C-alpha cells in the first residue's frame with residue numbers, strides 16, 4: 001500500500017510537470033513532443049536536474065540556475081495540485097468503481113486536462129479546445145458506458161440536465177455579447193453537465209459562485225484590482241467541478257437532511 005502510494009505520488013508529480021510544460025508550449029506554439037524544456041526568461045536549456053518536479057524549485061530557491069530570474073510559483077503548485085488529484089482520485093474512487101477504465105478516465109480528466117484548462121484560463125482568460133474537447137469526449141464516453149451498463153433510461157436525466165445547463169450558459173454568453181463569459185465556458189458547462197449527476201452539478205455551481213464571489217470581494221477589498229477588471233470564471237467552475245466530483249453527493253445529502 002505504501003509502495004503503491006509512493007508510485008502514484010511520483011506518477012502524479014510527473015503528470016504535473018507535463019501539464020506545466022504543455023500549457024507553456026501551447027501558449028508559445030511549441031510542440032510538446034520536440035525539444036527540451038527551457039527557462040522562459042533566458043531560454044537556456046534545462047538539464048534534467050533543473051527539471052525535477054517540486055524538488056528543483058526548492059533546491060534552486062525559486063530562481064533560474066542560469067539567469068537567476070524568479071521561477072513562477074505556478075510550477076510547484078500545479079505539480080502538487082496534480083499529484084493530490086491523482087492520488088485523491090485513486091483513493092476516493094477505486095474502492096467504489098472497481099472498473100479500471102473509470103479511474104483511468106478520471107485521471108486524464110481531473111489531473112491533466114482540467115488542471116491545464118484551469119492554469120490556461122487563469123493566466124490568459126481562455127479555455128483552449130485542446131483541453132476542453134478531450135474533457136467533453138471523456139464525459140460522453142462515461143455517459144455512454146453508464147448507458148450500456150445500466151440501461152439507457154438511466155442516463156436520460158443526465159442528458160436533460162446537461163442540455164439545460166449548457167443552454168443556460170449559451171444564453172448568458174449570447175445575451176451578454178460574450179462579456180461575462182467566453183465560449184470556452186459553454187464547453188466547460190457541457191462537460192460539467194455530462195460528468196455530474198444533477199445534485200453534484202448543483203453543488204458544483206454553488207461552490208463555483210461562492211468561491212468566485214469570495215475571491216472577487218477579496219480582490220476589490222485589496223484594491224489590487226478594479227471592479228471593472230476581468231477575472232476568468234473558468235477556474236471557479238473547475239473548482240466547483242472538483243467539489244461536485246469528489247463530494248457532491250455527500251454535500252447534497254447533508255443539505256437535504258438539514259434544510
Ligand SMILES: [Zn+2]
Pocket residue numbers: 039040041042043044064065066067068069
Ligand atoms: Zn533563466
